[in-house]
Amino acid sequence: MCGIVGYIGPKQAQNILLEGLRKLEYRGYDSAGLAVYQDGRLNVRKTKGALSALEGRLNGSPLSGEVGVGHTRWATHGKPSDENSHPHVDQQRRFSVVHNGIIENYMELKEELAEKGYSFTSETDTEVIAHLMADLDDGDVVSTVRKAVRRMKGAYALAIASVSEPDKLVAVRLASPLIVGVGEGENFIASDIPAILQHTRNVYVLEDGEMAVITRDGVELSTTGGQPVNREMLRVTWDAVTAEKGGYDHFMLKEIHEQPKAIRDTLAGRLKDDSVDLSWELSGLSDDLKQIDKIHFVACGTAYHAGLIGKSVVEKVARIPVEVDVASEYRYRDPILTPSTLVVVISQSGETADTLAALREAKKAGSKVLGITNVVGSSVAREADEVLMTWAGPEIAVASTKAYTTQLIAIYLFSLYLARLRGTWSEEELKRATAAISALPEQVQRILDAPEAIQRFARSIAEHEDLFFIGRGLDHAVVKEGSLKLKEISYIHSDAYAAGELKHGTLALIEDGVPVIALATQPSVYEKMVSNIIEVKARGARVLGLGLEGDTELAKSVDETITIPETLPLFTPVLAVTPLQLLAYYTSIARGLDVDKPRNLAKSVTVE
Known part of the structure; x- marks a missing residue:
């Protein structure tokens, strides 16, 4: 979950974009960036860290221009870094893209584009979109975007600026939220209403498979296939504080209601041919997973409870003995660890001190470590031998909800993948389980x-x-x-x-x-x-x-x-x-x- 803002109008874009990103920083805070059009160029400033780091960089080198897009990131593909920050541009800087979501076939597209001579400076799936549009560019930004999204699989909310048509911004949505704000002589794009509430209360809420072409004077809605869309404009009556919570009274309730999407995102790209395929994520453990004779789940609090579920599931599905430990007790009991023991550490933040201590103890003993975490670039993500990311997005409420359910989904996926590798479940059983896990988002709803x-x-x-x-x-x-x-x-x-x-x-x-x-x-x-x-x-x-x-x-x-x-x-x-x-x-x-x-x-x- 990331924050997107776009602006086109008579005012300086930089200040409006930064103001909008401040309202969306709860959606991601590991990096931020802007792209602003001026004098035939898309000028980009982006940096790792909180929005304040970007503001510090802009204080010394501001961006001038009246059209632009901005982004505050919750990392999915690629650790938090300057290079992986959004916006991303193609090699000729014809297109600038900010993105919320996951492009499931990005690696396939990346390899195809690399063969054509395109070079990449980041680890992200978003940079692929910029190069893909450059490859498909036919001189019409709307047509080019339509061709690009036909090639993309997954979930995305996109805001796109181009050098060839700087009087337009293009917004596209599929399974990730995106709205368009309608002002007087100015218009806006945002992931969520708080970003634009200071400027307008009139919005269009894009539906899946829809796009918007935004100019200073108007907004045109259509499907990505080119069919016009007639949509009644929504008049927002919430106050600013309520708007940050998406209309919910509290972040916890909002996050409980985000669980269907969080589950879908965590499943995305991991179900293939009626089975679970984690081979590309766990390639470094593929041989070890066939040989391990014992698994330890180690975690704290809510994540520990996910580990308790994990014990039952792994033992039933993969027939491997499992122990579950509270991380704060684990290393003090002198656990029996061998090279054939797999230690699975679970942490929403990836920075839980006791869990990290357990991870390091396991590695010191020669055991392999699998991390399950919600934060790309966290200590768990960096130090574990392999990582299964949960795509819950940021949790603001102290009481964990969607992080827990996505940890369960990651454990289920891991267990079913183990069963497939080790032949402990039949193809028919795996097919039935895959169908059942795919139905969970709708059932939670x-x-x-x-x-x-x-x-x-x-x-x-x-x-x-x-x-x-x-x-x-x-x-x-x-x-x-x-x-x-x-x-x-x-x-x-x-x-x-x-x-x-x-x-x-x-x-x-x-x-x-x-x-x-x-x-x-x-x-x-x-x-x-x-x-x-x-x-x-x-x-x-x-x-x-x-x-x-x-x-x-x-x-x-x-x-x-x-x-x-x-x-x-x-x-x-x-x-x-x-x-x-x-x-x-x-x-x-x-x-x-x-x-x-x-x-x-x-x-x-x-x-x-």
């Missing part, structure tokens, strides 16, 4: 579209000070994450237990009226789980049951029910955690708390 039952239960538990979660199998790992979410933003004391352990002591905590959230999504232990629910009900608990659509039995044993769409039992954690995230959010709201900034907590723990 269905849950998000119907939050009413969750809201009601949240209001009913807001005055309680104690609450319990129970589950079996994969559900036990999920309730640990649900419990953490609730306690960190609502401050309600919450514990998660393996339901089968209730009689071994924890049943003593159940009394009249105490809320219990019980997950029953795993067919192999369903009957036993219902028995455990009856046990807590008999002691006076008020139970919210979370089960699968079509389950008519669960409602007979609980006080209220929430259902999730049916999927393979392996993948229910992605769906089951979504209502638990919403439950934590709405409970915190009911208690009048600051959802995005819970007390005593920080987003990234960079000290041990």
